[in-house]
Amino acid sequence: MPILYSGFSLEDARNRIINITLRFGTLGSRFLLIFFLAKFLSPAEVGNYGLFTAAVGYTLYIVGLDFYVFTTREIVHAPAKKRGHFLKTQICISAIIYLVVAPASLVVLSKLGWSSVALIAFLPILVLEHFNQEIMRLLIALSEQITASIILFLRQGSWAIASVLLMALDPSSRLLWVVLGLWFLGGALAAIIGVWKVASLKMGGWHDRIDWSWARRGLKVSFAFLIATLALRAIQTLDRFWIEALGGVEVVAAYVLFTGVASSMMVFLDAGVFAFTYPALIRHHKHGDREAFQRVLRKSLLQTILFIGAFSVVSLALLPYLLAWIGKAEYLSKVSLFPWILSALALNCLGMIPHYALYACSHDRSIIASHIIALAVFTIAAWALGHAYGTLAIPIALNLAFLSILIFKSLAYWALQPHPQYQQAA
Template structure:
């Protein structure tokens, strides 16, 4: 199911590039980047705290935890969402994009939290099924419409399919969660526990918003440097490169990090170290293979798309895929630190990466134009990767007592 999702998303981005104007592809990229950024604003990164807590408590307490998360998110929607929409209005978003933004954001957030819950409770099969419905099913429908019906080749049709798939995935996720061993739904919400979670996740939120700020500002900055059609080409290349992380999440990380949390909770540090070592080699081999294969095949796919704007921008891709590989490898020490409960290196590295990205993009844009953005992303992700790797090495050298670093 994960491979099917990966394949359909990979194909979708090329059919989108073939049948939809590059300007529309560019606006689609800006929309998706803003959705992803918005997920963290309305979710407060609370899952970071919840994921470590829920696997360590008895089944009859889990429902109360989830109720606390739902209540918190409800408050955040009431407080934050109107402000978010006002900002988008000031950025001259079209009325149609604004109308699609709220339902898609809510559905993506709900389904994302369901998937995270299923993964952390080691129900990866159900998580894969909901992911396919949420991301793969509407991509298949969109491709079929674009091929068979010229009137289906517009962004509004794609957004409508996205909403329908989100509703179906949400229904499937609720059905599966009801079957899980989760009790305690009748317990009152422990607001003290929620406040503790906010204090833990708030620090993560700052670092996550800094990291996601890079992955959102890159598209807007690219528009300023090369125009909306260049954003369309950049989004196409990002769509190809991002399949690497989807594949790694499905085949490596979603199976390894629940085990890492369990090993560290039980102080089984030798087993945790072996898991990290296996994650690293799997990630490295898959990433390098993906980089070479995608780089070799992409020119043929661009020829099939048949639009000069994408072929002329091919020089962006080596830097885009290098940034994706650096980010992927950096996730290994990220999960290792997270499972140990060592959060500060994660937070500090993400926060430090944002000014590095801004400074390097500003400097490089004077002489390298559009290349400034992907090169700066590579520099930022390299900083994050090295910072986390060094921090994990220092923590692991004193594995008997996990410490913040």
């Protein structure tokens, strides 16, 4: 039996270390990629890369419909012999959605003046990102965090490393289409590993008939969450296009660079804290163990605050040296954006604590409402501040949006405390 210490087994500690190491490898490679892109590509190409990733990220949620929100809770509590049935239904729903979204997205992007290379790469990368993301979510829900992190590394880290090495060794490869091609290859490799892992779990139910009544019930739940997710993702997509409108695509390049650095916080916290937090919260809520639920939540909050503080100090200290290495005035002249972006993403990380608490308690309405309110806050603030502050208005609006989410979700969870189910469990 594993030795227990302070509520964790040695095996749990080992898994966390491995998981964080894999995530760190992914983070490090992505970190290097954004700086090498800034070093070797023109600011315009870096800006276009940022717009491409934003478009993929936003469309990803449209095709996924956030159906995983419903499926995850179903699969966690279902026997292995039924899990394949749920996944089969989810796959069929996604296939139907692609028939509508795929041609519509290409029409919209072509109207935005995208190059033929970007248009050709968009759908294959979108499909692989969607597939790999759903596989990761499934594995995390089934407490297969290490395999999920391996897939994440292949999906995001492997091709980033290949891009960095290729651009460093071969100047002729310093082109955006080369980066997108390697992205596709990394996603394809991750998908192969994901299929192999799911097959090894020996889930049953794959030959059962699709339960469309279950699918409709899931769509009702996921559609509500989709509205919330699209509202949140709209903030993190509109910001880049709004920056372009205010300052041009070269400013988008600086914004993408600084956001890439600051968003590393969430990567670490996902690996070391959140990936372990929300499955535990779901279990404790199901069993009515309020004390354990609160203990996990407090520990997650403390770990998040400590990491945000350490990360902020280190990133603020190192960024000037990294910008000096890049040596391009377009980035140095916009360094004032970084503290605002860092602050906004720190608020986003803190907001995940009450978010997972509400999610575990199936209190979905508060999550949905907070994201819709945040989109309104962001839009109004960006519009109101744009004339006076220029491009700085966007990260300021981002701060206000994420702060509104943190406050709203925290108050919603606080109001949930006297829930009768918890009173009976106590």
